[in-house]
Structure formats: structure tokens, C-alpha cells
Amino acid sequence: MLQCPKSSVNRLSCHFLLQLAVQFHQVRAKSGRPPFKNRYNENDDNGDSFTRKVKENQEDRLQLYKSRGQHLLTNPRILDSIVRSSGVGPGDTVLEIxxxxxxxxxxxxxxxxxxVAVEVDKRMVEVLNKRVSEHGLDEKLTIICKDALKTDFPDFDLVVANIPYGISSPLIAKLVFGGFQFRSATLLLQKEFANRLLANPGDSEFNRLAVNxxxxxxxxxxxxxxxxxFVPIPKVDSSxxxxxxxxxxxxxxxxEWWAFTKTCFGKKNKTLGATFRQKKKxxxxxxxxxxTSFDEDIGKHNSCDLSDDEEDEWEDLGTGVKSFKxxxxxxxxxxxxxxxxxxxxxxxxxxxLLSLFNEAGICFHDESKPVDINASFATS
Structure with a gap:
């Protein structure tokens, strides 16, 4: 609290200053801007005017939805590093998601x-068009206002993108198994997801995603x-x-590969012997x-009615099923x-191992069901 001396002159001066302060905060409140102490990140080591300006403009003009993965990267040094790392050159067409x-x-x-920028949010498209136009770069940009997972991509040389976390797995599946021909994809991902993607056999994070x-x-x-x-600040770091x-x-x-890895990595730390001895499997x-040698037993046993307990007795399942195991x-x-x-x-x-199973006539993919690539990219 402001302490004022008891003299009348000083009391008038303090009263005037208090009135100015009240009026100032009333004007700021009407503008919709946050108080000064919350406006900038006190832990921001960059302290540059570009970051502050971006935060002001984008926070004030747009409501960003964390649930949609709308976290905007604002650090210019990181942005420059991503562009350099991608190896993009003057002859390249870049796909940005x-x-x-x-x-x-x-x-x-x-x-x-x-x-070629693919953006599903029309509000973002309007801001993007305006900013690009102000820089005189309209002719070099094509915007596709659609869901990246559902739209066809035109030809491109490179992918460079800050991917919404919620679509990381299906988007990577689309890029690497979609038949596209490109040099590389430089992607900004949730750090935990990136670690799973980078994991090698023996690592605690090794999983079906990395395998596929x-x-x-x-x-x-x-x-x-x-x-x-980032603005707004997400809960986790990125890579x-x-x-x-x-x-x-x-x-x-x-x-066959996707179905096989799904079977093996259903419980990745269980031995293969234990997995393939389960009655249900x-x-x-x-x-x-x-x-053909086991056809007499096919149809007699509904796999959904069988227990996963490998210690259960097998006598009631017939010689064909036991022989198959x-x-x-x-x-x-x-x-x-x-x-x-x-x-x-x-x-x-x-x-x-898959080749040995297939050579013996043992299959993993159910041809009667549609292929769900995304399910095979789960990070179990």
C-alpha cells in the first residue's frame, strides 16, 4: 500500500497519483490485455522484442486451443535452427502441417x-494469409484448409512442421507408408513421443511405433x-x-508385418514363448x-471364449489345436x-521369425477386416 506523509500537499499529490493509476488499469482492463506481471514469461531467457510482440499479437487476437494442440513456437532462434536442419533450398517445395x-x-x-501449408483452422488461415501478404510472399505459398489426415498431399520435396501432438502417430504413419517420395521430414514433436520414436532394442521405451x-x-x-x-505454454518439452x-x-x-508386430508387442516384456502359448492367441x-491339416478344428473353438491363462488345461480343445500350439x-x-x-x-x-511363420502357413493379418495402420502404430 502507498504510504503518504500527513502534509496536505503530499496528500493531494498521492491522491492524484492514485487516480492516475486507477485510470491506467481501467484502460488496460478494457483493452482485454493481461496485467503486466502476467503478460510475459518471467523465466523467458530470450528477452527479445520479437517474442514479446508475437505473444502480444497472437494471444490478444486469437484464442488458442490446447486441446487441438495449438501451441505456437515463438523463439526465432529455434525457428531458424529448424529451417537450417531441414536442409531446405531455393529449389524445394516444402510441405508444412x-x-x-x-x-x-x-x-x-x-x-x-x-x-504448401495444410491448416484445418480457418482463423489461422486468415492470419497466415495476412502475414504472408504483408511480406510480399503470396505467390510462394499454397494453403490447403483441410484435415491433414484426410486430404491428399501434392508433390513435395521436404516436410518441415510443428505437428499438433494429437496427430503425431497417424501423420507419421501417413508420411512413411503413404507412398510419398521426399528427402526428409523435420518434425517438432512432444519430447516423450520423440523418445519412443527414437528408441532402440533394449531401451525401456522401445515399442511397436519405433519398430514399424x-x-x-x-x-x-x-x-x-x-x-x-511456445504460446500457450504446453505441459511438456518438445524435440x-x-x-x-x-x-x-x-x-x-x-x-502381415503390422499384425505380427501388434501380436508380439501386445505385452512387449513377455517372452514370445509365453505369448504364443496363450489359448486365445x-x-x-x-x-x-x-x-489344411488342422481344418477339422477350425470353427469348433471361438477364440473370444478362451482364457489368456497359459496354465489352463488343453485337453478339451482337441488334438488339432494342441498340435497347432x-x-x-x-x-x-x-x-x-x-x-x-x-x-x-x-x-x-x-x-x-515372421518369414518362418509365413512359410509354415501361419498368418497374422485378417483379410476380412480393413487395415487399421494407426492401430499398428500404437506406442505399446
């Missing part, structure tokens, strides 16, 4: 031949990005990764497999993988 208000877009337009992506692509970690570099498609990929039926694979275990033993855990296996070992 979720450009928001254009902080990264403007950087890309300065060095690329063309940028690394079948067709190489992934490199570029840098970490603090959550304080930039670079994905490059392999020039040569294994000759494998992808539907044995009956499921028996019904899917192209085997023994066949599964025999294949695991021949590969030397019965006691191995999926979380410690390389893609080479998994591919070899």
Missing part, C-alpha cells in the same frame, strides 16, 4: 521455392525445445527429429492361418527366440 499463424512458414518462404517406422525409415534426433518457447526414407526396404507384406492364429512353439525354438522378449529384438530378428 499445422502452420498456425505462420512463424515457421515465413522462415521457410524466405529460403524455399514454394511452401524403422522398417522403412531412418530417424535422427536434432535438438530439444523448451516448453517456454525435433529428422526422418529419412530408406532407399531399400525389406520385401515383406506390410499388412493359438485359437486366433489357427482361424487365420492357411492350414506345438507347431508355433517349434518355430520359435528353431529361430532361437522362444525365451526372447520383443522389447529386445531387432527388426532383422522379427522379420526372420
Amino acid at each position: 499445422g502452420p498456425g499463424t505462420g512463424n515457421l512458414t515465413l522462415k521457410l518462404l524466405q529460403v524455399a521455392n514454394k511452401v 517406422v524403422k522398417l522403412v525409415a531412418e530417424i535422427d534426433h536434432i535438438m530439444n525445445v523448451s516448453k517456454r518457447d 525435433v527429429v529428422k526422418i529419412r526414407l530408406k532407399s531399400e526396404v525389406p520385401n515383406v507384406d506390410l499388412n 493359438v485359437a486366433e492364429l489357427l482361424n487365420l492361418s492357411k492350414l 506345438e507347431k508355433l512353439v517349434e518355430i520359435l525354438k528353431s529361430a532361437g527366440l522362444e525365451d526372447k522378449r520383443p522389447s529386445k529384438l531387432s527388426n532383422k530378428e522379427l522379420l526372420y
